[in-house]
Amino acid sequence: MWIKRSTKRTAAQAERRTGADHRGAAKSRGLLREGERSMNEMYAFIEAEKTTHGVAFLRRLLKVARSSFYAWLAAAKPRAARQAADEALAHEITVIHVASPNTYGIPRVHAELRRLGRPVNRKRVARLMRERGIQGAHRRRRRSLTRPDATIRPAPDLIGRDFHADRPGTxxxxxxxxxxxxxxxxxxxxxxxxxxxxxxxxxxxxxxxxxxxxxxxxxxxxxxxxxxxxxxxxxxxxxxxxxxxxxxxxx
Structure with missing residues (x-):
């Protein structure tokens, strides 16, 4: 009797918990469906909620393959290492850009990094600067305000390249x-x-x-x-x- 009674209580508790899990997971799934969510966000959601709902239940609910999730999980450490390296490089880029001051673009930042012994890929520098909104100063193309009159013959050049004068007013x-x-x-x-x-x-x-x-x-x-x-x-x-x-x- 004790075992039978205990089993019934456990089943009831499990039923209540399963209902709560379904409601909580359904609510979370609704949040996931707000707009297009990437697979990485779904994997990260499963990893964050696995202690509450269980990996198997969340995978079934979100229709995520077991192999795909664990492959993503195995790559978590290398991914975190890459992100940390990107953050460190972004900090160096910011320092170089601020020291320029705020004038260096991608080519000059990349050249300065190489001069400092950081043989990084130029595309990576471009990506990090673009993600953080770091831009160099663009030299504006000077446009001449004056326009020649094609109907009038210009005067001869009396100075050439000799931009000097011995006396004022000459x-x-x-x-x-x-x-x-x-x-x-x-x-x-x-x-x-x-x-x-x-x-x-x-x-x-x-x-x-x-x-x-x-x-x-x-x-x-x-x-x-x-x-x-x-x-x-x-x-x-x-x-x-x-x-x-x-x-x-x-x-």
Whole structure:
């Protein structure tokens, strides 16, 4: 009687526990089905819940092959070792990137690692930097603001590569650049004296027409006192080859 009674109690307990297992596992299975879950996540779930529900029950519930689960389990240590190695390498990459400062991209980070005696694969460096959002500084391609006028014959190059002057006010070089401001993009025209290496004339406006470089040239004349025969050197942009600019410098 004692054995029979005990057996019935154990069966009842087992039935209640099985029902609880089914409810708990069904709830967990519902969580697993929220979106597409990878096999690795399912294996990790079985490993985490095996003490509560048992491996065999969870495998059947999730329709996971026994051999596949234990193969994944056997590879856990090597996988953890790879993850630890990736974390260590990612730390070195971060240090190199911050020391650059924050300018090195994949090629230069990879070259620096090799210089430090770390012969790592470039694709691995690229993957770790991509996963952690580490990016190098990209040099912006400079676009010329000035556009040549095909209908006008450009002036001859009187300077060549000799960017020197013996006296102030005899040789000027000019250019236009754009600057971001709170009012939007503004254009800055400057004239540099090759003798003093100083900006002797400048003008800023919301356009880059010929009047902009003319205003800067007039400031240069007022400040530096340009000498007769002074050479103004620039690119062949339409602002500098315009009839308006030619008329001003010939007066």
């Amino acid at each position: 040789r000027l070089v000019g250019d236009i650049t754009c600057l971001p401001t709170a009012e939007g993009w503004l254009y800055l025209a400057c004239w540099l004296d090759l003798a003093t290496r100083e900006v002797v004339g400048y003008a800023m406006a919301g356009h880059h027409r010929a009047s902009l470089v003319i205003d800067a040239l007039r400031m240069a004349h007022g400040r530096a006192g340009l000498q007769p025969g002074c050479i103004t050197h620039s690119d062949r942009g339409s602002e500098y080859t315009s009839a308006e600019f030619r008329r001003v410098i010939s007066d």
